[in-house]
Amino acid sequence: MAHPGAMPIHRATVKREWLDYNSHMNDANYLMVCGFALDLFMEHVGLGEAARKEHGMSLYTLQAHLSYMRELREGDAIRVETRVLDFDDKRVVLYYEIFRDKDAADAGPVAACETMNLHVDTRGPKSALFLAPTLSQIDALAQDAKRLPPAKYAGRPIAIPRKTTSAV
Amino acid sequence: MAHPGAMPIHRATVKREWLDYNSHMNDANYLMVCGFALDLFMEHVGLGEAARKEHGMSLYTLQAHLSYMRELREGDAIRVETRVLDFDDKRVVLYYEIFRDKDAADAGPVAACETMNLHVDTRGPKSALFLAPTLSQIDALAQDAKRLPPAKYAGRPIAIPRKTTSAV
Numbered sequence A, B: 001m002a003h004p005g006a007m008p009i010h011r012a013t014v015k016r017e018w019l020d021y022n023s024h025m026n027d028a029n030y031l032m033v034c035g036f037a038l039d040l041f042m043e044h045v046g047l048g049e050a051a052r053k054e055h056g057m058s059l060y061t062l063q064a065h066l067s068y069m070r071e072l073r074e075g076d077a078i079r080v081e082t083r084v085l086d087f088d089d090k091r092v093v094l095y096y097e098i099f100r101d102k103d104a105a106d107a108g109p110v111a112a113c114e115t116m117n118l119h120v121d122t123r124g125p126k127s128a129l130f131l132a133p134t135l136s137q138i139d140a141l142a143q144d145a146k147r148l149p150p151a152k153y154a155g156r157p158i159a160i161p162r163k164t165t166s167a168v
Helices: A027-046 A049-055 A132-145 B027-044 B049-055 B133-143
Strands: A012-014 A057-067 A077-085 A091-100 A110-119 B010-013 B057-068 B078-086 B091-100 B111-121
Touching: A012 A027, A027 A057, A027 A077, A027 A091, A027 A110, A027 B027, A027 B057, A049 A057, A057 B027, A077 A132, A077 B111, B010 B027, B027 B078, B027 B091, B027 B111, B049 B057, B078 B133
Parallel strands: none
Antiparallel strands: A012 A077, A057 A110, A057 B057, A077 A091, A091 A110, B010 B078, B057 B111, B078 B091, B091 B111
16 A cells, blocks of 8 residues: 555556547546546546455446536647545545646646545445555545645536526 | 437347346446447447548446446347436546336346547547537537436445444
């Protein structure tokens, strides 16, 4: 298990097969890329492949909310930064930001994703409490995240902004 | 263009390559399946492949919020029911429910997905008003959706439910 502290960053290059007919990265593949970052998070908090095979524990996604700000093209070098927004004894709220390496430092993320994840004993499947070492790692990450700028795209419902009441 | 009225239903069977290491359908592939239903919606409202190539117009996803209720396994026959929750002159909020055919009629969806979509002139890309025939089809679908049960998983932010204030 890694030492507590900053999360490792997932890096990738956008592949041709991740595009759709608009020639930009397909909606679903943003979530796939965040899934790769989730794998890193799981390794970091002691829920990696070895632990999963030994104890049968895993993280299941209950909700995922993606916000798409800019397009990604084939060959774009990207990185996914992951933080812990909230947690309790069996759930953790993660927040991913996808950045494009060639963008200006103040350009902000090309996309963000907030997820609610549940710790699960896959032999049920049923929800299960985090083990103490995992909970300690998650707590360290949550404390570390407090030094970061606000999670701008987290916690918001989907709604068309209007000055007056909807006519629909 | 199809006549106004009920949306066509997308049907699929869960493929082995859609699973992950938990042997259930991967998070991202729920969004991929909703993307197939989006293609049907676009055909239905006059934004299909032919129109896209002729006018250069498409729908871009601004946000997507998935709620996962139950697991899907290889070979599960599923259907995606799509409705229009809201719209204005260039945006539409869609709500997808994924059902498993073998479930009881009152079992509810295995997953739901709410998306905010923007009508885009891909030659910019820049946002563009819907053409009148498309707006009319979207309006017909929004009216039709009023007869359906409430969209239970729409409009909610991600948050860990607590009786007291978070200690994080």
